[in-house]
Amino acid sequence: MKKCLVSGGNGFLGSHLIEKCLENGLEVTVVDNFSTMKSSNLPETVNIIDKNVEDFYTEGNFDYVVHLAARPSPEDYIAHPVDTLMSNSLGTLSMLEIARKSKGVFMYTSSSETYGNASIIPTPETYWGNVNFTGIRSCYDEGKRYSEALIMAYMRQFGLDTRIQRPFNVYGPGIRPDGQYGRVVPRFILQALKDEDITVHGKGDQTRSFLYVDDWVEATWKFLTKSGLKGEILNIGSNKEITILELAKIIIEVTGSSSKIVHLDSREDDPFRRSADISKARKILDWTPNTELEVGLINTVKWVRDNYL
Numbered sequence: 579m580k581k582c583l584v585s586g587g588n589g590f591l592g593s594h595l596i597e598k599c600l601e602n603g604l605e606v607t608v609v610d611n612f613s614t615m616k617s618s619n620l621p622e623t624v625n626i627i628d629k630n631v632e633d634f635y636t637e638g639n640f641d642y643v644v645h646l647a648a649r650p651s652p653e654d655y656i657a658h659p660v661d662t663l664m665s666n667s668l669g670t671l672s673m674l675e676i677a678r679k680s681k682g683v684f685m686y687t688s689s690s691e692t693y694g695n696a697s698i699i700p701t702p703e704t705y706w707g708n709v710n711f712t713g714i715r716s717c718y719d720e721g722k723r724y725s726e727a728l729i730m731a732y733m734r735q736f737g738l739d740t741r742i743q744r745p746f747n748v749y750g751p752g753i754r755p756d757g758q759y760g761r762v763v764p765r766f767i768l769q770a771l772k773d774e775d776i777t778v779h780g781k782g783d784q785t786r787s788f789l790y791v792d793d794w795v796e797a798t799w800k801f802l803t804k805s806g807l808k809g810e811i812l813n814i815g816s817n818k819e820i821t822i823l824e825l826a827k828i829i830i831e832v833t834g835s836s837s838k839i840v841h842l843d844s845r846e847d848d849p850f851r852r853s854a855d856i857s858k859a860r861k862i863l864d865w866t867p868n869t870e871l872e873v874g875l876i877n878t879v880k881w882v883r884d885n886y887l
């Protein structure tokens with residue numbers, strides 16, 4: 579039986595990926611400190627180790643080592659900048675060492691945030707980024723960028739089979755709203771379901787492109803298990819760009835809410851546009867996102883309603 583180690587496996591993306599791993603007969607071990615996801619819905623067959631990834635070591639060997647542990651929600655990482663940097667520097671090192679010892683495949687979820695306020699839209703993997711590396715978001719962006727550099731160094735120096743993906747705004751059932759501080763899709767949904775004001779930062783003309791979690795899992799599974807992809811870096815996202823104001827209006831419509839849209843101050847260093855050039859992932863993985871935004875939102879609304887109201 580093949581073995582997979584997942585850091586941050588108790589979180590949103592991790593729990594969906596683990597479902598896929600179990601369906602495919604893998605034995606799964608998770609290391610997670612329950613910092614952003616407080617409780618666990620993982621199946622009992624998963625071996626869960628409650629520990630900071632940066633302090634984690636194991637004698638075990640794994641065919642796949644997947645490093646997801648991070649604090650991806652902006653207000654959360656801004657409130658915990660040192661922890662955020664540790665999980666994506668020392669934590670990346672811990673997981674790389676385990677993969678090296680295991681001679682396994684190492685996969686990392688970097689982020690579209692490595693591109694910062696991109697000047698090329700849709701953004702291809704070859705874009706070097708436009709990032710404020712000492713700014714308020716740097717604990718997240720630079721942790722991801724440092725991790726990518728360390729991973730490529732492990733690939734070049736030790737021949738490790740590494741794969742880096744840069745997800746762009748993945749959403750779906752399991753993504754937590756976290757009150758006022760969650761990521762935009764679940765936050766707007768919860769506000770709409772409660773008929774509270776929907777809080778848009780700035781004018782709402784900033785854009786994002788959203789990827790439904792099932793499409794993310796399909797791409798990630800292929801990227802993890804397909805042979806011959808050592809050293810590859812792929813955007814996993816969508817190129818369908820919409821403004822945050824449009825997103826708020828769609829969510830009001832699908833929830834049938836009477837919420838009003840209100841505007842708050844813009845967030846510091848918030849990228850103005852974000853859209854993924856996914857031509858490389860389409861070609862290499864023979865993959866294309868196929869969940870329409872409205873369909874994905876309806877599924878997410880149902881999950882938020884069932885779990886948070």
Ligand SMILES: NC(=O)c1ccc[n+]([C@@H]2O[C@H](COP(=O)([O-])OP(=O)(O)OC[C@H]3O[C@@H](n4cnc5c(N)ncnc54)[C@H](O)[C@@H]3O)[C@@H](O)[C@H]2O)c1
Nearest residue numbers: 586589590591610611612613614630631646647648665748
């Ligand atoms: N969801 C997205 O849209 C998105 C976009 C870009 C990148 N990513 C990246 O994908 C990964 C997973 O994101 P997610 O959306 O599932 O987030 P999440 O917050 O739902 O899950 C992260 C998990 O990591 C754990 N964790 C955090 N710090 C840890 C530490 N130091 N040691 C051990 N465990 C720790 C948390 O408890 C949580 O279970 C992250 O690396 C994130 O940066 C996600």
